[in-house]
Amino acid sequence: MMSLAPETPLLAVRDLWAGIDGKTILKGVNLVVRPGEVHAIMGRNGSGKSTLAHVLMGHPAYEVTRGDVFLDGRDLRDLDVTERARAGLFLGFQYPVAIPGVPVTGFLRAALRARRSGGSESADVPVREFRRTLLGAMREAGIPEDFASRPVNEGFSGGEKKRLEVLQMLMLKPRLAILDETDSGLDIDALKAVADGINRGIAAGIGVLLITHYQRILDHVKPDVVHVFLDGRVALSGGPEVARELEERGYEWLEAPGEAVNPASLGTR
Amino acid sequence: MNANLDEPRWLLERREEATRAAGTLPMPDRAAHRFRFTDPAWLWAGVGTGADTADVAVEATLAAGVAGTFPGVLASAGDALAEFLGRLARPDDPFLAFNLASFTSGAVVVIPAGARVEDPVRIRMRIAKTNQGTACAVRNLIVLGRGAQARVHETLDVEDGLANVVTEVVVADGARLEHAWSEEAGPGAAAFTHLRTSVGRDAFVSQSGLLSPAGRGKAEVVTTLADRGSRAEATALILAGGESHADLRVIEDHAASDATSRVLVRAVASGGGRAVFTGLLRVREGASGSETYEEARGLLRSPEASADLLPELEILTHDVRASHGAAVGPLDEEARYYLMSRGLGAEEAEAMLVRGFVGPVLDRLPSEFAARLPWAPAAGENG
Incomplete structure (x- = not known):
């Protein structure tokens, strides 16, 4: 796991389809995170963000119907939750x-x-x-x-639980931490503490996939890439400016039929 | 019966009375909670059958008082025996009557007033095998004089056959007893135990039990809060796995004012095991200022396992604080997932969850009991 070719992505998700109780939620997710990178995933409630987090972690209730997930080049398909954790995956729970x-x-x-x-x-x-x-x-x-x-x-209060999640991440030192709304329900002090913890993890080389509703955590934790999740897939990827754009315009403009979204046009306003 | 003719007159008389009662009293009613889940016939071998003798040992370091076994102890603890034996657990049902009529072995511990015993007194009962159709009866008596303090660890191991064990306990005014008990019965074996305690004024008793038969086990813990300011705590861990049947009944009987009792039970049923707990909180007329609390929780580890937990309240006076709760459910799958997401294996995660579930009662058991359990905590694991 330690001697990797530099070009091997930390996380590679290819055309991932998954669901629960016969209902398809993820509809072709593509995502590549390189070692040490910080990616943010933003999106509405119900867009499939948390499902992606649990599917990556291997939650037994979810069924993957198509696609591949690789961690450090290792196919996760046949690994259970324990094995994925031991391979270096960490999930910070939205509801610990x-x-x-x-x-x-x-x-x-x-x-x-x-x-x-x-x-x-x-x-x-x-x-x-x-x-x-x-x-x-x-x-x-x-x-x-x-x-x-x-x-x-x-x-524990909501804030205390989230702090404990971050503390676990720092102690366990995973290769990739998926943080599922670790910033939600926090007051300003707790948000700051959680962000500081995440930044310490990033400085220690942990790759981060930060799932969030809000721009405000991204004022503290600087993402390399921001993805917008819509209806079970990544609808748009870009730099930090994407988050600001969402904050200003909401999600609806992304859904406008026929409107081609050009990431290059963002951040120039 | 097998009474020794050298026994004192008072004992012979009590045995005679008990023999008559055992032959004439009706079998306990299955409609009542006491035997609702356990067929009395499983534990009954009838009257007049030849009794085996159990292997009973007492281990104690006492500066004063008595620790011994029958029949020798009749000479050294005669007064206490004459005063209490058969007087707490009276022969008023066939099981208790049979026991008093036919016991030939047992332990007696008498701690004099004011004495403080540091090391636990250990009573070990082992029944290797009883004759077909025979119950082996054992009777114990524990007496703590006024202000005395002691710990007693009482263990019963029934390897084969049928056991009927009655332990009478007197905790006199101001005394303090920590009583731990365990009951095991091998596959095919059955054990009936009845622990009857009377708690005096401002006295305290804690009873921590482990009921873990491989065969059938029924344990009864009946405590009378007999005088003002008495306190009782009963905790128990019930484990039923394989084909086993484990039935615990607890009664906290408030007969005096300003007494408090607390009952805490955890039951884990796995395989095809059946765990039963019925707990009666009774506050008699005039027992005002009583506080009583009962909580029982069950964990089902397989679809075939069952756990019936039934709290009962019988409140006959005003000015009482009483509450109870019971819940049964399977292992929390999300908690298991959470632990596995931290790298714990499935089995390790489950063991940790079970350990956490039983923690409140396991922590009360002596380490020598807990050490025999599969998910005993490793040293230092407990924060």
């Missing part, structure tokens, strides 16, 4: 799931062990060393220390 009775510490230690070693006991992280690392990361992420012994995401 509460795990009753499982303290943050034990959970993260198990996750770190799994990430490092494919789960074998031999890669166990000594408790004290781990705790030191965790508490340091929590301080950086602005998460109170006592969260370490609380059950994962149980009784």
Whole structure:
């Protein structure tokens, strides 16, 4: 995984079709993320952004009917969720799931062990060393220390959950982090903290696929490429100016029948 | 019956009374919650059958008091036995009557007033095999004098056959007992246990149980909050896997004012296992200022597994705070997905979820009990 030819994309999605309960949601997604790049995906509710995130992660409820996904050149088709995570994929959940009775510490230690070693006991992280690392990361992420012994995401506020997602990303150091609306429901301080965390991850070489509704996170996290998602596919890709354009004009102009969208025309207004 | 003729008169009389009761009392009604899910016939071998003797051992470090087994303990703990044996768990149903009539083994622990016992007192009961159609009866008595403090770990292992074990516990005024119990029965074996506790004024008892039969197990934990300010906490973990049947009944009986009780149960049913919990919170007339709370949750790990959790309330006085809740459901698939998305394997993720689910009751069990469970926490894993 480490010795890659420079031209191998970090993530390559080719003509991906997928759905759930017999309903097709993704209708031919094409996407290429190169190592270390930051891509933003914007789009309306229901356009298929979260579905893309779960399909990439391998959620068992979704069915892929066509297309390919490669991570670091590795075909993900036959990999389950665990294997995708161990291959270097991370999903920051839009709605992080509460795990009753499982303290943050034990959970993260198990996750770190799994990430490092494919789960074998031999890669166990000594408790004290781990705790030191965790508490340091929590301080950086602005998460109170006592969260370490609380059950994962149980009784956490929306902002606290999102901070914990980012903290997990930083500790697990994936190759590619898909962050599904990690910026939604945050006040300004939390947004800033989350953005700082994402930027630290980017600086550490993590590729980021940032799914968002809002321009405002992109004031803090600078994307290399912005994609607009419409009806289950990428309708438009361009630079950061695309996000500003959306902020001003909404999505409707992209749907206007017959209107050809020329990315080159954007950003010149 | 098998009563030893060297036994004191009071015991012979109680046995006679119990023998009559065992032969004449009607079988408990399956319409009542007590035996709604467990056929009494599974646990009944009839009266007059020859009894086997269980292997019962007590391990204790006591500066004063008694820790011993029948029949020898009749000499050293005669007064306590005469006062309490058969007086808490009276022979008022065939199971309790049979036990008192025919027990030949058991442990007796008496902690004198004011004594503080540091190390847990361990009562180990092992029943290797009983004769066809015979139940092995064991009777234990634990007495804590006023202000005494102790921990008792009581384990029952029925490898084969049928066991009927009754433990009577007296927690006198101001005393404090932490009582942990476990009940196991091998495949094809069946165990009936009845733990009857009386809690005195401002006294406290915690009962932490593990009911994990491979065969059939029915455990009853009946606690009387007998005097003002008494407190009781009953927690239990019920595990039913394979073809096993595990039925726990808890009764918190508030007979005095300003008493509090708390019941917390977790049941995990897998394979074709059946877990049952019925929990009665009873507040008698005049027991004002009572607080009682019960929460039971079940986890189903296979489509064939079942868990029936039924809280009951019987409130006969005003000025009571009582609440209860029960819920049964499968493993949270989204939680499993979340853990797997962090690199945990499917099995590891499930084990972590189950461990989290049972955490509130598992944490109350002695480590020697918990260590036998498949998803015992690794050292330091608990934050």
